[in-house]
Amino acid sequence: MQDADLYYVREIIHAIDAYHSKTKTDIEGWLNNRMEDPGFQGVAKSYLSLLYREIGLRAGKNIFDIVDGGYYKVPHNCQITNYPAICEQLFGCKNNGIFFETGAFDGESFSNTSFLADIGWRGVYLEPIQEFYDLCRLRHRVNPNVTVLQGAAGADFGSLEIHLALMASTANSEMFAEVSKLDFAKEFASPTRRHAWSFPLNFVFEQAKLPEQFDLLVLDIEGFEYQALQGLDFNRWKPDVVIIELHDQHSDLASNPTLLENARNCRTIIEAHYEEFLVDNENSIYVRR
Numbered sequence: 480m481q482d483a484d485l486y487y488v489r490e491i492i493h494a495i496d497a498y499h500s501k502t503k504t505d506i507e508g509w510l511n512n513r514m515e516d517p518g519f520q521g522v523a524k525s526y527l528s529l530l531y532r533e534i535g536l537r538a539g540k541n542i543f544d545i546v547d548g549g550y551y552k553v554p555h556n557c558q559i560t561n562y563p564a565i566c567e568q569l570f571g572c573k574n575n576g577i578f579f580e581t582g583a584f585d586g587e588s589f590s591n592t593s594f595l596a597d598i599g600w601r602g603v604y605l606e607p608i609q610e611f612y613d614l615c616r617l618r619h620r621v622n623p624n625v626t627v628l629q630g631a632a633g634a635d636f637g638s639l640e641i642h643l644a645l646m647a648s649t650a651n652s653e654m655f656a657e658v659s660k661l662d663f664a665k666e667f668a669s670p671t672r673r674h675a676w677s678f679p680l681n682f683v684f685e686q687a688k689l690p691e692q693f694d695l696l697v698l699d700i701e702g703f704e705y706q707a708l709q710g711l712d713f714n715r716w717k718p719d720v721v722i723i724e725l726h727d728q729h730s731d732l733a734s735n736p737t738l739l740e741n742a743r744n745c746r747t748i749i750e751a752h753y754e755e756f757l758v759d760n761e762n763s764i765y766v767r768r
Contacts, residue, residue: 550572651702713752726738728761
């Protein structure tokens with residue numbers, strides 16, 4: 480992922496923002512013209528669902544790909560097997576829950592929460608990278624109960640250097656080195672780095688006016704989970720369910736001692752308050768005791 484790629488992403492953002500002042504034909508004509516550029520086509524295809532969704536919503540339909548699993552209709556690229564059924568087991572059929580997700584990315588791809596926002600849940604997203612923050616904001620701008628904040632979760636207030644790799648962007652250098660080797664992600668790895676402000680989750684929750692007990696906390700921050708958990712007091716904040724992406728079960732990442740130690744430290748913190756519900760090769764689900 481190069482600086483030129485981010486330029487293409489910004490083009491998509493601007494197109495979505497401008498849609499209200501243009502006709503559907505205008506947007507489709509612009510899109511067909513831009514898709515003749517191989518660079519645009521290669522990068523932007525990951526984000527075009529946002530533009531299509533905007534056009535679809537204006538026409539009274541939603542054309543996001545979903546998995547119809549019953550009450551909960553999750554994105555097709557959700558990484559948790561049987562996630563709709565798991566949500567029904569954990570939350571029942573609920574349209575007024577509350578979630579918080581850090582590492583929001585674009586607010587849709589691989590999301591464990593976007594479908595909850597779509598049915599009325601109150602949600603708060605935290606995302607540090609400007610372009611991805613903008614995409615998340617645009618994805619959820621029709622969801623009145625959603626707030627999108629820009630920043631990163633950390634142990635304390637400060638500044639982080641983030642390695643760009645699309646959905647695998649990370650503040651953990653070891654994680655970035657491993658991602659750069661993976662077939663699915665190495666094409667996204669970029670020499671470009673971004674600085675972002677970091678905040679302890681205690682502070683973010685206060686600023687977002689979250690209740691001390693809420694339904695779901697999702698941490699998907701690519702090897703920086705331990706630092707985020709250091710800024711969170713589970714004696715005060717009591718999410719019923721925690722979903723966290725850890726790498727001690729991952730076939731390609733568990734051999735890295737730094738990532739393995741990060742996962743062990745996270746589990747120690749969480750398991751003082753939560754019981755393990757599910758562990759797969761990427762995600763772990765915990766339920767409060």
